[in-house]
Amino acid sequence: MTSLLDKFSKLGVANAPGQESRQKIDDMDLRGENIAGTPVDFSHGDIDAHPPIPGSFEKFAEGFQVGGVQAYTEYRGKQDIREELAEKLSVFSGAPIDAETELILAPGTQGALFLAAGANIGRGDKVAIIEPDYFANRKMVEFFDGELVPIPMDYFGVQSGSGIDLERLEESFKSGVKLFLFSNPNNPTGAVYSRAEIVSIATLAERYNVDVIVDQLYSRQIFSDCEFTHLRSVPELNPENLLTIIGPSKTESLSGFRLGVGFGSSRMIDRMEKLQAIVSLRAAGYCQAVLRQWFSEPAGWMEQRVADHEAIRNDIHGVFSNADGFKLRLGEGGSYLFPKMPKLAISLADFTKALRLQADVIVTPGTEFGPEFGDSFRINFSQDHQAAVEAIHRTIEIVNRYRV
């Protein structure tokens, strides 16, 4: 019983995005007056500011009309939808996909990640993860009783690429790591791994026979002058040892349908389907039909969506650049930024509460991404452009009030 209690004590959700409404407000010594402004919840994107792919709802409606065949799909997803996606994703990712054996639909990218983690992590297995990286990666390893092996990433120290410590990665592989799990673009910094880094990861994984799960959720949102290298497109790694994860919840704003995809290793996908059979059976059948619109957006729609986000990123970066004591790596992809603050007189938890109470701004504490990030927070800048920039000004003002 103790171990189950321990496990769930580590699985906190109080600071998780979207859960702020459940936080209890303790008394704290607030400095100064509240700052008025449009509330901004940087913990996730604002799909009202950046609406879903046009035609998504209509695809859902068509799926509903189809009836039973659409409601009760195979656990890995409806066959003709898998076939369409396998074709689109193989073009996108630069390597072929067998729709029958190498692709599975899941309830959201989180759903695909969970199935992949459960399919690969046994008790005591060593799993290498990047710090900082998506918080659920850490939690899933802990839930499945794996052993975390953190790999640092010097995202401030490099001009391009992620700054992953490849020596530490190789050491960890030598020491018996069986799975490497990471996101590209990185969550929370937006750093995109360079081609050289990706080739090195592939080479090391192949040399030490390590399985790899790469979360490429934001790989369609890459900004100007940045090259994105799909791990599965480089020949160094045996494709059966790699699973790629992607989904339409972010750039495409389809999160409300809970759709994600895992593709690559047929061995991993077979297990993921077995797990799916007890986790939630399948991605909601009618929702699966919406995937027909994915990678088939109206001409120019994705380009505009990415350009809109690049413009917001640039303006927010400009605001931080003019603020004293902040450090910000300009991410090359995705909608996250991970600013490092000047030293505060209060805890990070108290700061995020003060920010919410005094400025109506919600951010995700850096400690969700690794224990050493107590001086950072993550923002998802997929927001109304002007509201986001104003909220960053308010955030900086609140930070300044609580500096040591």
Added chain:
Amino acid sequence: MTSLLDKFSKLGVANAPGQESRQKIDDMDLRGENIAGTPVDFSHGDIDAHPPIPGSFEKFAEGFQVGGVQAYTEYRGKQDIREELAEKLSVFSGAPIDAETELILAPGTQGALFLAAGANIGRGDKVAIIEPDYFANRKMVEFFDGELVPIPMDYFGVQSGSGIDLERLEESFKSGVKLFLFSNPNNPTGAVYSRAEIVSIATLAERYNVDVIVDQLYSRQIFSDCEFTHLRSVPELNPENLLTIIGPSKTESLSGFRLGVGFGSSRMIDRMEKLQAIVSLRAAGYCQAVLRQWFSEPAGWMEQRVADHEAIRNDIHGVFSNADGFKLRLGEGGSYLFPKMPKLAISLADFTKALRLQADVIVTPGTEFGPEFGDSFRINFSQDHQAAVEAIHRTIEIVNRYRV
């Protein structure tokens, strides 16, 4: 690594409902000609014959229009929807529910079951389950490294009630079982637990401090002259040690939206939400809106739906009663029946394949519900009435061809 392989080798899905299209066809010695008739897939209900609650799609459309607030709900589900449901479900189940702490939405009833199992089963924990009962119960216990303690149910030996062996249940509780997981009405037999049985279960669970998860998925589909007792309505059991699970996927034909609910123990629900945060975040946000139509069906709609199913059940029971060598317990609730066949000259796996190939009828092998049910199969009779009855005639003919 071995343990993970072992685990997944037990998590087979080849015989799971809806997966038949992935079965490989081996050569087998088929007897006689094929029998023509409307194909019937008894592995799950036919929602084209019994369509979703009127107005469901419109609720989804309203949810989509709401936008971001509906897409990004708390992990436990949108607050106002939880409030509506807490009220309806407390009336239905005969005991109060706090919407804030005692109810969670999940991606399907399967999703709720998985979260509940993960929140309660630690490595080595003894879990009592009924044989026969829903196959995923067994698989979840195995996945979470629990220890199965099977409790027999003499469903042929009783006129009413389930026939649960209460002595064995008490012995198992004495021997250290910490969780009892069962479905009422029983899946696959349709047997409804008597009030006396439910009170005994509550009394024993309280006496030995055992947590209980009861899957009442079909508790709205109870046939004439049968009383259904909600476990949570009897005062013997501490409500904090009980979780009830229900969802609109079956009688209400909303499976394509993947919606389920767990309610009761706030301690279990807190953990379930933590698990939800890494499993799939939440039930699809837009789909959650469909729950507004649940328990708010048009006047008379549910009564008609239940009456339609009772009529199909009765006719199928009549056909089996006239067939030689079959034994069938008439279930008092739900859409499942679990006929026992006369002795066959071929394996159950070969029989189900022959039935599919020669008569276009799909059934679920009894061994999915417990190792000793190699002479039984499950049907979900929520089908087109006439097609179902004809398919049962074909099934009996195929059985007769392969009798010893």
